[in-house]
Amino acid sequence: MSQKYEFSFPVEGENFDDAGKVSVEIKRLLKGLGITSDILRRTAIATYESEVNIISYARQGNINIRVTDDNILINIQDSGPGITDIEQAMRQGYSTADDRIREMGFGAGMGLFNIKNCSDSFEILSEVNKGTLLKILINR
Amino acid sequence: MTLSEIAYLLDAKVLTGERYLDTEVKTAFSADLMSDVLAFAKPGSIMITGLTNPQIVRIASIVDNSAILIVRGKIPPDETIALAEELDIPILSTKYILFETSGRLYANGVVGCIKKIEGPESVVPL
Amino acid sequence: MNLTLLAEKLNLMVRCNGNRLGREVSGGYVGDLLSDVMTNSRKDDVWITCQSHQNIVAVSVLKEHAGIILVLGKEPDKDTLEKASREGIPLLVTKLSGFEAAGRIYNLINA
Numbered sequence: 001m002s003q004k005y006e007f008s009f010p011v012e013g014e015n016f017d018d019a020g021k022v023s024v025e026i027k028r029l030l031k032g033l034g035i036t037s038d039i040l041r042r043t044a045i046a047t048y049e050s051e052v053n054i055i056s057y058a059r060q061g062n063i064n065i066r067v068t069d070d071n072i073l074i075n076i077q078d079s080g081p082g083i084t085d086i087e088q089a090m091r092q093g094y095s096t097a098d099d100r101i102r103e104m105g106f107g108a109g110m111g112l113f114n115i116k117n118c119s120d121s122f123e124i125l126s127e128v129n130k131g132t133l134l135k136i137l138i139n140r
Numbered sequence: 141m142t143l144s145e146i147a148y149l150l151d152a153k154v155l156t157g158e159r160y161l162d163t164e165v166k167t168a169f170s171a172d173l174m175s176d177v178l179a180f181a182k183p184g185s186i187m188i189t190g191l192t193n194p195q196i197v198r199i200a201s202i203v204d205n206s207a208i209l210i211v212r213g214k215i216p217p218d219e220t221i222a223l224a225e226e227l228d229i230p231i232l233s234t235k236y237i238l239f240e241t242s243g244r245l246y247a248n249g250v251v252g253c254i255k256k257i258e259g260p261e262s263v264v265p266l
Numbered sequence: 267m268n269l270t271l272l273a274e275k276l277n278l279m280v281r282c283n284g285n286r287l288g289r290e291v292s293g294g295y296v297g298d299l300l301s302d303v304m305t306n307s308r309k310d311d312v313w314i315t316c317q318s319h320q321n322i323v324a325v326s327v328l329k330e331h332a333g334i335i336l337v338l339g340k341e342p343d344k345d346t347l348e349k350a351s352r353e354g355i356p357l358l359v360t361k362l363s364g365f366e367a368a369g370r371i372y373n374l375i376n377a
Contacts, residue, residue, distance in 0.1 A: 024202065048199070104193075172299045238364075244372075246372065
């Protein structure tokens, strides 16, 4: 019998103190579902980078995870400023972080690059002044 | 090296995780920028950082670091230590700077996490 | 110890001010947080970092570093390269990680 699980987590913009809290919880939940450690790691890295992006740039966002026997599908939606040039944003080292964000240890410009490296497939849809949607698929 | 040998070598305080001092550590990753840890650190590696906020514990948990080694004599706040206790991540603190800490560990056989490749492509993690 | 020798031993690639590599390197500093590097690094240190944006040049000039080594295959931004060239700060890059670079350089300096 095929099992399907779905979890949804809101992420609050500007809340740097809580950065990573959702991803640690996601990892814990998925570990309980028997997901192997490599997949757990990739999932948690992808959601962590997404969390930090929402916190750094958006007012608010949501991370939705659907786990089936075959794969993990992660949808991340935010109501942030959107990405003007997606190709540029994907480049390793490209960052729009300000000094304040850098001094906290974020803003290396690796976020989307890391997410892509952890995914088996990956899609970004973004509209300036409306928000961004990331769709990440990780095969089990 | 074991964590206990690392603590001795670097005159480090064990802030939490005494029960894990026999853990064997073969690799290390140093960073103040957490994205690099996510991109490159190997599971089981020790994270060496000057940051002390709870973020470092969450990251260590996500990438499966064996422990966190804080440098420059910094002592993290209670919330960082509490989170490390909750997530079972040992934290050590040494007075040495990151440069010297790396040097001493390297001289004792601990290696980095990156596979060296020739050519202009971006770095491939191990 | 100087940057010429370090570049040779570690196969570092020089991005600018290759004619200034003879300067004495007396120590090293590893750090990516500028405020920390400003407070704690010293004159004639070689600064090992993965920060590639132009602010690193001002820090190096103020602290009188021997030079900057970018690790993990990072390349300086165009602005960073321009500024470093103007200010006479050698910029070198390596695919090594910060830990490996620091580990090796520390032991070469203290050999």
